[in-house]
Amino acid sequence: MLFLNLIICLFICAASAIWPIPTHYSSGTEVLWISQDVRIVYEGANQVQINLAQQSRLMQWLKGSNKQTAGYGYGHGLNYSSTGSNIISTAISSTRDTLFNKNFVPWKFHPRNSGYEPASNSSRTYIDTILLLQNGTDPKDVYKPLAGDVDESYSLSLTADGKVTITASTSIGIAYGLTSFTQLFYKHTCGEIYTPLAPVQIFDTPKFEHRGLNMDVSRSWYAPSDIVRMIDALSYNKMNRLHIHVTDAQSWPLEIPALPLLSVKGAYGPGMSYSPAVIQSIQQYGAARGVEVYLEIDMPGHTSSIAYSYPDLVTAFNMQPDWSSYAAEPPSGTLKLNSTAVSDFLSTLLGDLLPRVYPYSSYFHTGGDEVNPNAYMLDDTVQSNDTAVIQPLMQKFVDRNHDQVRAAGMTPIVWEEMLLQWNVSLGSDVVVQTWQSDDAVLQTVQQGHKALVGNYEYWVSPSPYLY
Numbered sequence: 001m002l003f004l005n006l007i008i009c010l011f012i013c014a015a016s017a018i019w020p021i022p023t024h025y026s027s028g029t030e031v032l033w034i035s036q037d038v039r040i041v042y043e044g045a046n047q048v049q050i051n052l053a054q055q056s057r058l059m060q061w062l063k064g065s066n067k068q069t070a071g072y073g074y075g076h077g078l079n080y081s082s083t084g085s086n087i088i089s090t091a092i093s094s095t096r097d098t099l100f101n102k103n104f105v106p107w108k109f110h111p112r113n114s115g116y117e118p119a120s121n122s123s124r125t126y127i128d129t130i131l132l133l134q135n136g137t138d139p140k141d142v143y144k145p146l147a148g149d150v151d152e153s154y155s156l157s158l159t160a161d162g163k164v165t166i167t168a169s170t171s172i173g174i175a176y177g178l179t180s181f182t183q184l185f186y187k188h189t190c191g192e193i194y195t196p197l198a199p200v201q202i203f204d205t206p207k208f209e210h211r212g213l214n215m216d217v218s219r220s221w222y223a224p225s226d227i228v229r230m231i232d233a234l235s236y237n238k239m240n241r242l243h244i245h246v247t248d249a250q251s252w253p254l255e256i257p258a259l260p261l262l263s264v265k266g267a268y269g270p271g272m273s274y275s276p277a278v279i280q281s282i283q284q285y286g287a288a289r290g291v292e293v294y295l296e297i298d299m300p301g302h303t304s305s306i307a308y309s310y311p312d313l314v315t316a317f318n319m320q321p322d323w324s325s326y327a328a329e330p331p332s333g334t335l336k337l338n339s340t341a342v343s344d345f346l347s348t349l350l351g352d353l354l355p356r357v358y359p360y361s362s363y364f365h366t367g368g369d370e371v372n373p374n375a376y377m378l379d380d381t382v383q384s385n386d387t388a389v390i391q392p393l394m395q396k397f398v399d400r401n402h403d404q405v406r407a408a409g410m411t412p413i414v415w416e417e418m419l420l421q422w423n424v425s426l427g428s429d430v431v432v433q434t435w436q437s438d439d440a441v442l443q444t445v446q447q448g449h450k451a452l453v454g455n456y457e458y459w460v461s462p463s464p465y466l467y
Contacts, residue, residue: 017197018180020238022204027184030160030198031118034127034185036100040092044134046085046171084138084171090288091175094235095130095182103187120190127162130181136169143287144362146411147431147450152240152290153205156180160199172290176238180204210452212241218248218305221272227282235289242286242293243365246274249331252305254279254295258352259345261309276356283360295357296413297349298367300397301375304333313342316375326378328370337393338381343400350401354408362411363431366401369415371422387422394422402427416440419447 018025110116142150154168154177166177180202184195215222215230222230227244234242246254252266253273263273274282279295286293304327307314318331326332336342354364373390376382382393402412406429416434418424420443426432433452434440444451 018183018202018204022180022202024203025201027197027200028160029196031125031194031196032127032158032160032162032198033124033192033194034099035192036096038127039129040095040132041129042088042092042132042134042174044088044132044171044174045137046083046088046134084142086288087142087171087175087290088132088134091171091178094289095178098182098236099185099193103185103193105189106186117188118194118196120188120192125160125162127158127164130164130166130178132174132178133165133167134169134171134174135167138170141362142171144292144360146362147209147241152176152238153203154180155204156200156202158184158195158198158200162198172240175235175290176204177202179236179238206238206240210241211239212243212452213239214243214245214454216245216248217253217274218246219250221251221253221268224274224278224282228285231282231286231289231291231293234291235286238290240290240292242291243296244293245296245298245365247297247305248302249304249327249329249333252308254297254353256349256352258348259309262306262349265308266305280356280360283357287360292361292363294361294363294365294413295353296365296367297353298365298369299346299401300335300337300367300394301327301369301371302367303335304331306335307333310345313339313345315379326372326375328372332372332375334371334375334379336379336381337376337390337397338379346401347404350404350408354405354410358408358410362409363413364405364408364410365413365433366398366405367415368398368418368422369435371417391422391424394418395424398424398426402430413452416444419444419449 017027106116136151139145139149150172151169152172154166154173156167156177157163157165158181164181166174166181168174168177184197184200185193186195188194213230213234215227217227227242231242234240247266251268251272252262253268255263255273255275257276267273283293304314304317307317311317313335314333315336316326317333319326323330323332327334357364371394373385373387376390377385382390384390398414398418405412406427411429411431412427413431413433414424414426416432416436419426419432420440426449428448430449431452432444432449433454434444435454435456437457438455441451441453
């Protein structure tokens with residue numbers, strides 16, 4: 001049955017061409033061609049300057065090596081703040097790259113020897129201009145919006161005689177329209193690019209405001225080039241968030257200049273960490289492609305990697321052989337819950353990190369999943385596994401962190417356990433990420449919170465997973 005569904009999906013997707021399937025879509029059977037001489041004309045609120053050399057430098061740095069180049073984003077004149085004009089210019093250059101460098105011959109979409117291609121020696125109608133009409137003004141935070149704050153809708157018209165118009169209120173809508181435009185085209189075996197689907201009319205608006213993926217770079221370290229490839233894939237599928245689960249029990253790959261030992265001792269090995277410059281450039285790269293990149297520091301659980309550099313802050317560290325009595329996975333270890341030293345540590349950690357990620361994200365994830373109360377029996381500041389004792393301390397812990405996140409101008413995200421297991425009172429602004437059940441989504445919204453939906457039971461592996 002699964003194989004049959006995949007076959008059906010393959011032919012539906014081939015016929016529809018556009019992914020995700022638009023709100024309204026119609027197509028025909030006329031053939032149009034496009035060459036690299038095509039003009040892309042932008043008319044709208046943004047002053048577009050396509051700095052291809054600057055974009056190429058950033059892409060080569062992020063994609064070209066798996067190793068870190070410390071300080072690049074700060075020290076090499078990289079002025080790439082992702083305003084609406086950069087979103088437009090990036091979309092234009094990506095459109096050309098996708099059409100002419102990354103296209104493919106669609107032979108798998110057709111029966112053997114079916115003669116599916118248009119004749120290459122026949123008279124051709126070429127598209128000579130793509131007109132981009134932005135009829136609105138981008139909001140101030142178009143590169144780091146809260147979910148729903150940017151109009152992502154667009155319309156696309158491709159006539160049988162080759163006239164192309166993409167209309168949207170924002171630069172993000174224009175970018176999505178261009179992405180859909182590229183999905184109409186294939187490579188001919190003669191090397192030229194064509195669409196067999198004209199005329200085309202599309203209107204599209206997203207069904208969900210937050211469309212994201214969680215990439216766990218702590219349990220499985222990914223090079224910056226891999227993260228960039230993920231951003232490219234998300235952008236091409238019109239997904240708008242990348243949640244980087246950047247620290248966990250297994251490693252601490254995030255470099256914090258104010259606390260340098262965290263990554264020196266907590267990373268898997270030399271070179272397997274992310275400098276401030278790398279994080280900044282990854283966020284910039286995503287923002288220019290409509291993908292808001294935000295980070296998660298998971299806590300108070302999943303923090304045993306901190307013990308390699310600051311052992312006095314962590315309780316129940318690496319308990320053997322019965323680690324499962326204290327944590328969901330080895331090595332066990334949880335931040336002490338009633339410690340002024342932990343509070344000071346978090347103040348320093350977030351005080352270093354939040355101002356650096358704020359320019360490119362409106363969200364910060366403070367974790368909160370899978371906290372085992374037994375760990376606090378070994379915590380000299382608690383010495384109990386009674387939830388009645390732990391709950392007010394958990395409330396204080398979360399309040400402290402969220403107050404600092406808000407003070408930095410960002411919106412907190414937590415895992416569902418803080419709300420549904422520990423009964424922590426959360427601010428009305430807090431977004432709750434659900435992952436254990438569909439019922440958790442209902443409980444979350446009934447308590448007045450926005451919910452991110454990512455039931456792990458729908459995926460073979462929980463990392464990375466979509467929500």
